[in-house]
């Protein structure tokens with residue numbers, strides 16, 4: 001529908017006068033209201049295409065429901081809804097006309113902002129969101145374009161709930177069964193919204209606010225890319241670039257707040273928007289940043305600083321504001337809210353009570369889906385709890401209010417106009433954010449002095465490999481000569497029976513050597529327990545369906561297409577972000593082109609240094625082709641979905657060829673498969689997963705230079721050991737990790753490091769896990785696959801070798817950036833396949849442990865390893 005054609009139309013009490021602008025969901029008009037007489041803005045929701053009568057009825061019903069909830073929010077920083085209604089099938093909202101433009105305009109104009117202004121804006125938006133969240137209303141599309149500015153600098157958040165109304169309308173229109181279509185830019189979109197198929201909650205809005213903060217601080221959004229898909233994938237998988245690298249005057253603690261709010265996993269973020277804003281303010285003030293330098297609330301248009309009342313103003317909290325009655329004439333400044341005590345609640349159209357106090361005494365209207373009520377007990381009330389009190393003085397009845405279910409489904413981004421229409425996309429993998437109650441803080445662990453392996457945040461105590469190897473060498477128990485590097489068939493397959501307690505004697509240290517007695521850690525000590533915490537990102541739970549509904553435009557029938565093609569995980573460097581990669585799945589042809597004629601290099605050749613130049617060129621070509629393919633596919637996908645959200649381009653869709661449709665379908669499936677296959681992706685360039693950190697002591701655990709550094713300086717020969725907190729992973733999976741030896745003595749076998757998985761502490765004082773790593777040494781260096789179980793008493797060495805082999809030429813022995821090595825282990829039940837730098841080393845078997853935590857281990861004083869690019873994928 002042509003929005004201009006609506007000018008002159010009378011909607012309720014308003015006559016549309018002028019088109020102000022148009023977005024993905026509708027058009028906004030300057031309008032003249034007759035009663036009361038004032039200029040207002042009217043937003044008309046325009047369906048993409050004519051709706052069938054039943055669809056229209058459902059759409060309008062949804063509109064009423066959502067707008068009821070949104071209109072009940074009364075706060076100086078939330079756009080009031082004067083009136084709303086329908087006419088001739090058009091749904092419209094009447095709101096104050098706000099003449100100062102949007103935050104998007106200001107950011108485009110100004111770039112990064114002074115810290116005082118940033119804090120002021122952040123607090124205004126946090127206040128608005130906290131009030132909405134306490135009422136159970138999630139915005140779902142928090143972005144600068146939805147934040148209007150009054151001339152005196154008050155920010156007003158608009159479009160509450162609209163994205164849900166429109167997205168669900170599209171779902172219905174598209175006859176999908178649960179997929180939703182978030183509209184607009186992915187620049188501020190939370191990972192769980194990108195994934196779709198998820199129920200998002202307040203933390204998605206808080207993430208979006210974090211992106212806005214990032215934008216205000218640095219002048220750029222956390223992620224950028226030519227394609228919306230690129231941006232979306234970075235929200236899912238890539239840690240944001242350090243804000244301090246773009247804004248050096250930002251104190252480190254403030255950066256930490258920003259990174260926390262941008263955590264991929266909702267449980268790792270702040271629970272309440274006001275907590276986030278307070279933490280950011282506190283980090284700045286603690287670092288000596290003066291926030292009151294700038295004029296605040298002086299009414300001067302150029303200061304554009306507004307001191308929020310409401311949450312930060314006890315006076316406001318005690319009184320019911322009547323914001324909805326504020327009339328904002330064109331060009332007029334919104335007067336500061338000075339609500340009178342005992343103010344009458346504002347009645348909206350249809351007698352809807354617009355005061356929050358009234359709202360607390362009722363349950364919100366039932367929405368399309370209801371999540372369990374927020375548990376007030378599980379949602380810590382901050383010390384400044386009064387800050388979230390209602391104007392009437394009562395804290396919102398969190399138990400009464402329900403969180404809205406977010407729209408489900410795949411994210412799509414309205415960007416490219418010319419797009420085919422006939423493809424629909426099945427729901428993305430189900431993503432279930434962990435509950436609020438799971439949010440726990442962790443404490444740093446101070447290991448006891450006698451602990452052989454020190455695990456920050458706790459952990460038990462294996463003895464070192466060096467000691468173990470020496471014992472076994474001394475006693476002649478180390479298993480024979482190693483198979484030659486590259487001889488895959490020589491893999492040592494250790495059956496589980498090899499390590500029953502009865503057989504364990506062969507690993508025992510010489511009984512007559514009292515020095516071999518280890519002192520186990522005291523696991524009665526709470527400190528020694530493994531860390532609890534937060535989970536990992538994008539735990540896609542394996543529920544992705546690769547069934548893709550394809551709608552035939554001509555006959556309207558929807559059929560399902562299944563993705564049967566093989567796909568391959570690839571990594572593409574992200575432009576302008578050294579060390580950052582985007583992962584993706586590339587469809588793999590079952591019969592590679594020219595496979596008959598091409599002679600692939602042998603694995604030895606691949607890792608032969610003399611072969612590297614050629615290999616590098618080939619690899620570059622492959623990566624470029626892969627990147628190009630992904631981008632083409634991603635573009636296709638977004639063209640399609642983009643068209644769906646751009647009504648004016650709907651007609652262009654008709655001519656999609658079958659080939660285009662197939663390519664796009666595969667691209668979309670690729671997106672889903674990609675999300676589905678990655679269990680955990682962590683570049684380890686920043687601490688997004690609550691890895692242990694210790695900057696003092698014998699073992700150092702630090703994020704620096706784009707990697708997770710573990711430095712072992714323990715003179716007692718204790719190993720350093722880090723576990724991903726809380727999350728356990730079951731077989732099957734593939735775990736890969738890149739390691740770079742920053743420091744270490746390559747003259748000794750004890751210089752060992754590698755990955756740990758299936759870690760468990762089955763009972764106090766007892767730990768079990770597998771280790772796959774290297775003894776990085778010139779002469780006697782080895783790969784080692786071993787298991788650890790200290791449940792047999794202090795006299796029994798807990799280590800048992802499942803397989804070991806001399807280092808081959810595929811291993812890059814040495815220090816520094818040139819010598820990176822990527823370990824990979826395919827874990828499939830009792831079967832383990834071991835790789836180094838892409839080369840298959842061996843297979844092994846063991847049935848001792850089947851699930852547990854993952855992590856890494858560094859042995860020997862003086863060894864420092866930089867770990868990066870951790871990837872856990874489905875097998």
Ligand SMILES: Nc1ncnc2c1ncn2[C@@H]1O[C@H](COP(=O)(O)OP(=O)(O)OP(=O)(O)O)[C@@H](O)[C@H]1O
Pocket residue numbers: 020021022023024025026027028041095096097098099101102145146148158159183184
């Ligand atoms: N209450 C208002 N007063 C004045 N201008 C407004 C008001 N509401 C919206 N606008 C302006 O109208 C234009 C269109 O807004 P709209 O919300 O429809 O689109 P958007 O936010 O830019 O995009 P999208 O809807 O895709 O998120 C914007 O330029 C916005 O600044």
